[in-house]
Each structure stands twice: as structure tokens, then as C-alpha cells.
Amino acid sequence: MSTPPPTQELSRLPLPPGSEGYPLLGETLSFLRAPREFVRERQLRHGNVFRTSLFGSPTVYMVGSEGARWVFAGENKYLNVRWSAGTQAVLPTRSLMGLTGEAHQSRRRLLVPHFTPTSVREAVPRIQAIALRHLARWAERPGPLTVHSAMGSLVFEVALSLILSDAQVDTERASHLFKTWTKGLFTLVRWDVPFTTHGRSLAAKRELLSLLDSLVAERTQRAEQPQDILGSLLAVRDEEGRPLSREAVLDETLLQLLAGHDTTMNALVNMVYLLAQHPEVRDRCREEQRGASLEEPLTLESLRALPYLHQFIQEALRLHPPAGSVSRVTTQDVEFGGYRIPQGWSVMLGISGTQRMEPWTEPERFDPDRMSAERAEQRRQPHCHIPFGGGARVCIGQHFALAEIGIILSLLLRGYRFELVPGQDLEFTSIPFPHPRSGVVVEFSRR
Template identity: 30%
Template sequence: MHAHAAPPSSAPASSASIRTGRYTPSLLEVARIMRREGLLGLLMQSWRSGGDLAYVRVGFAKPLFLVTHPEHVRHISVTHRQNYEKLASYDSVRDLLMGQGIVGVNGEDWRRQRKLMAPFFTPRAVEKFHAIFVADSQRLSERWLGLQGRGQPVDMFDEMMQVTASIILHALFSTETDETLQHIREAVESNVAFTSGRQMELLPIPLWVPTPGNRRFQRTRRNVDRYIRGVVERRRALPQEQWPEDLLTRMLTARDEETGGTMADQLVVDNGVSLFVAGHETTARTLGFLWYALSQHPEVEARMHAELDAVPGDAPPTLDDLRKLPYTLRVIKEVMRLYPPVTMYPRDAVADDELAGMHIPAGARVMLFAYGTHRHPDYWEDPERFDPDRWLPEREAARDPHAYHPFASGHRICLGNNFSLLETHVVAVMLARRFKVRLKPGHQARIDTLGMLRVSNGLPMFIEPR
């Protein structure tokens, strides 16, 4: 299900031409679509049937408003942002995964944390992690060289998960050993999967019921908490001049300008988990879909390789080198357009609102559907075509900024967007200079979503030296 038909469009983008409607399919229709096209297919059908602002109700599930049009993204994220918060939609994320970390909190708590942490992630600040991006990419490159001649494909998403987990744990905690890294990565990914699964259940089993899944979740959550607390305690036991220059040190030493206080240890733990989850899996999925896109578009791959080969020398790319590789960055942006790692993200209406003539009641869940926005035919010519030159500076500047929101938009745009873009650029450059990747012959990737975009039948790929 790589390609989907977009809703028809006969007029320029304007409030008058925005289609709104209802989509209330029978459970039989839902089952048929889910079996054939998965949840992503159901969302695309909701857009086709209900329009750019669709009231969607399926069976006994809570109804939601599916938001696809850039004007509505702007309304919710910018002009009326005070009326759309992360309320009930994020309860399970807060309760099970990220606690009171920056991703899930609202209001004054969010404002204070954002003010404390935003300086860590400016374009200039994330350049300090360039050496980590290079070192972990080099380790993966050397491992790939060792796979030559074995004739076995690797699952590309798993490969990218390994490198991005290593990068974020080194950036966060200066983690030393592969064993520790693997242990924490598996525990956090298990907790993310558990939380995502509960969000999809109509009647989730209470956590106090000792099912195998509940017991495993409680155990892995304790292990992650214990690990981060241990890192914090060991850090505090050292003289401060010996603290490494990582994100943990920045969190421990940042002071609130108004109160002079520092972040409490539990909040450090919660934000450690938040940054790992937000900064690991999303980037891994972008990189996985990058290799998939290159394997499907040899003309793009050839042009990208030509740009990489024009930068002389075999040394790891410097920051100056990266600036000489704009086409590679355009490829990455186009990957995030067609394959946004976060397919959709929810907000909750604080008070009644009206949008395109449709009443949005207080407490309603609105789902901003980035995957659909990135295919809106009023904003993207031939939207299913993979075209990195959409991101030439003059074309990007002329486009509505809310037609593209892979990192969300407005004041709650992802804190780590600069970190992720630089990391993706470095990893892509270092690996693409040395390797080509090929999808296993005959494999048809079934692209679907569980909130995060994925390939439900895996992404087996062969690694070939260039």
C-alpha cells in the first residue's frame, strides 16, 4: 500500500474549497479495509470520504476529527493553540511511558521545561553531537563491511534502530558498553510497544491484573527507571568538573531563570525517557524509509551518490562538508514528506470551537494527519511522486509552511528536530558513500501505521559495497 489516491481537488486552497464531512463506516467495512490496507488505509479512506476535516466514528470507539488541511493545522497549532492541548489523548503516554517529561505536559509545566531545554537543541548546540553521530555511523559501517559475502539480507529498520539508539544514549548519558545500550534499548522499545498497544484497545486490561504482558511491562519500566537513576547518582557523586558534556549534564545543571532551581531527579528520569523515545525511533524510521526510497528510485540514488563523490577524501564528513551536500538533505526532507515517521498526532479541545463551519466540542479529540497533509493535491503537485527538488530553496520558501509538519508545528514543534536532521544527514552520508542497499527481490513492502509509520512485513535489504 505504497500509493493512495488523494481526495479530488478542483479549486485553489481556500476556506470555501475545504471539504468537510462525516465518515461513520460499519464495523464490517472497517474490518475489510483493515484486512486489506491496515490502519493507514482506514485513515486514507476517512480522508477520501470525510474530507479535509472529517468527523470519524467507528463502532463504540470515541469519535475524532481527522485534520488534514494546512489551514486547519495552522488553526490548531498556531492561531488557536491555547484551545488545543495534550489532555486525555496523552494520558497513557504520561502514565505509562514519559511521566511529567516535556513531551506530555501542558501549561506552565511545559513552558518552564521548554525554556530550560530549548538551548540544548538549537542548530548550533546540536553541532556538538556531530562527533557522536560520526563515531556511531562508523561503527555501523564497519559492521556492514563484515557482512559482505554472507548473502543474507538484514532488516533495515532494525539496523537503523541500533544506530539511532546508540547515538541517543551516547548523547544523553555517555553510555559506554554495547551490553548496556542493548539492554536499555530493548526495555524502552518494549514499553513503547506496550503503550501503543493499549492506546489501540477499546477495553485495556488494568495494570494491576497480573497478565504476562502487564508483568513484563512493570518489570521493564522499573529497569529503565533504575538505570537512569543510577546514571544520575553516579554523575552526582563525581566532581562537577568531571561530568561529561552530554544531555544529562545539561539537564542537571540548567537553572530556571525565575526560581533559580534545577530539575528534580524524577523529572530528569522522565525527560531521559522522553528524549530517548522521541529521538530514537522516529529518526530510525526516517533512515529506514530513506534506504527504501533509494532502492525504489535509482535515478535519485545515482544523483545523491554523484554529490557525495564530489566531496573529496574518505574522512568522515565535517560540518562544512555537510553544507556542500544539499541534494542529500533534500532527499531526506522528501523522505519525511512521503514517509513521515509520526503519521498523526492528537490534540484535545479545551473549549468549544468552530472550524470550517464544523462544531468542535470541548473535550473532542482532533488528530492531525501529517501523512495526508503531505499528499494534499492543493499543495503538492503529483503528490505521490518522490521528488527531492521540491525542496529547492525557492520552491520551499513559496510553500505554505503548514503543508509539511513531520515534527508537528507551532509552539509544540518537536524539540529535537535540529538534532534529528543533523543526525540523519550524517548517518546517510557516511553509509551511502560506501554502500548501496537493495530490497530483497520480490518483497512488497506493506506500509502501515500504529501511530508511527512502519512496514508491517519488515524491510529485508541486501547491503552491497559501492
């Protein structure tokens, strides 16, 4: 891993190769149009570290395990989290996503108890019940099913149950507002007017916060809080006995909905696509569960007894990670790979590109067997399989997400048939999260 050289030596180092594109726009439009191709073309021309300009900021983009190691080790030292101006405008900024340093670590400590193995184990029956209800509804509806939309509703209800537990919420209305809000996470036009994506996103965010505010008002009247995320946020006190501000509680609740929804939902959509594209893998996953029924209660132990399903999930997360990259900002002039990166520049680490490089053999090929215990030497090499990020900001809910994915896929494979409808656009889009453009349209029915 690169280490900072003395200041006088650092000033003599070159910037990474590349181009900053047009004034103001930089190369943002080219990146948004085809992110994967954008990175590949520059990687071939410049190597695994190159300079560009994205979302109004000079940016160093890097791929590879060494870059991942450097980024994850630099948190709160020479790097901090950064979001584009458009994204930051619609994000809940007083949440874990916007906090840094000790404030970030303190908030993580507050949330960790909801993602322990014990908490995940207790949530399994609830997730199974929600999934069974949605899957049955999918099979009853006429015509083809768009998995992206249907899976979004399922995962949204799971997230609500973890965060708000017994709260009475108009799930359909909340889900619609949530989808409208998240469409504004990656937009260039930041006009807060009704006819723009950004304006609609901000309006949906305001309505969601108003909905959550009414729930918080009701909760604060209770003598005891339920054991859910909102309950923890309301119960916590600082060293002087002060609670979190109302705004921080609302922002964190909204963020946890986002964190518990979008990445998990898109991961599941991509996995359904891969199962449909590779019937031999789908059949092998089913064979592993031979004799199991939909009514049979699932547990963490029964999920662990499905090694091939686990291999499939890990390989799908390698080939199509839920988030294609992570973004940081330098807090001082730094060096990486023999190049100088000035203070205030963005640093983007390509998760997808990193997971499609050495030490993986034939990294573009989908092969769940590469995740088997017999071939674990590749998977165990540091920073080559990082679908949930790493370092101080590694995804706090990764084990919950893996359990949720395992439950939904297990039930799907046990009880239902799904075949891709011909003629749809299965090319991957990467913004805001990687998934096939069509949303994966299938003929769906009971087995």
C-alpha cells in the first residue's frame, strides 16, 4: 500500500493520467451514459488509476485490490465520504450516510445491535411471512411480471418491519413516495420545480419525512419503545442525557429505509436474472432443496445448510455488486501509486471493476463454483470481493441482507417457476444501481 512521502517529494509527483473534459460538465455525461464502458476504455488507456472530472469535481478513479486497500484504510485519515451536489441535496444529511469521524462511529454503535446474528435470527420468520405473501400475489396476477418493481415492494415491506415494527403505515403510498424520492439520487439538473426529477424527488422526501414525523410523535408518547431501529433512535441519550434531535431521528430513519431497500432489491433482481439465464445453476439450487416445502419454517441454520445457494449468491454479488463504486474526498494532498492527488479532489473506487480482475480467473464468466470451499484461496485474498465495501464504512447490514436474500431466493426456488420473456432489453444500466434495463420481465407461476 502506498504511504505519504515527505511534503517536498509529494509536490513533485505527477497527477494521474487522464483528462478533465469540458468546463463545468467534465466527463459526467459520458460517465452517466455508460459507466462500465467509460471506466474500461480509460483503464485500457491509462491503467488502474486515472484522472477525470465527474459531478463538478476533479476526480481520481481507481480499480483493483491495492486501490481498495488504500481507500478503506484512509477513512478519517486522508479521506472522508463525499456525495455529488445533486445526491447530497436529496440525501438525509443528518444520518449515518452524511456523518464522519466520531459522530459516524457513535451512530454505528447505536445501530449495530439491530444487525447482530441474534437480531437477524429473530427476524427470519417475519421475512419469510412477508416474502410468502408477496410471492403468492405475484403468481396470482395475470400476465408477465416485472421483477424490479415487484421485488421493490417486497423488500420495502421487509425494511419497514425492521425499522418501524408495529407502526401502521400505508405501505403502498409510502412505497410510491420512496420510489419517487430515490429517482432523484443521481441527477444533473437540480431545479426544485415539480416537472423535474429533482423537484419531484424533493417533494416526495418532504412527504416521507412528514409521514415519519407523525409516527415519531406517536412513539414519543409511549412509556417503552419497541425493539426496532426507530425505538433505538428515540431511546438513545448522550453523555449529558440529551436525546437525538427530531431532525436526526427522521433523517436516520429515512436513510435506513434506503439502506435496507435499494441495494438488496437490485441484488435480488440481478440474481433472478442470473438464475433465469443459467437454468443449470437454477436446477442445481433447486436440487439442493429437494423435499423442502414453502410451509417449512426457515432458520439461519437451514440457510447455512445450502452451500451451493450461498456460492451462487456470492458469485452474483461479485459479478454484479449492488453498488458499482464508492466515493470519497481527500482531506490533504496524498500519494497513491506514484501519483499526487490534491486536497479536495474526489476519489472513486470501482467495486465492479475491482471484482472483475485478478486474482479471479476468467473474471467475466459467471461461475458459482469459484466460491466453493475447495477454491477459497482466491476469495480469501484481501479486497478482491468487496460487494459491501470495507473499512470504517463497511455496510452495517450486510449479514441481514444476506439472510434476507437467502430466504427470498430459497422460497422462490422451492415454490415457483420463472422464465424470461423474449425481446426485452437485458443490457445492464449502472445508475443509480446496476440492473438490467427492462427490470427483468418473467412469466411467473407456481410450480
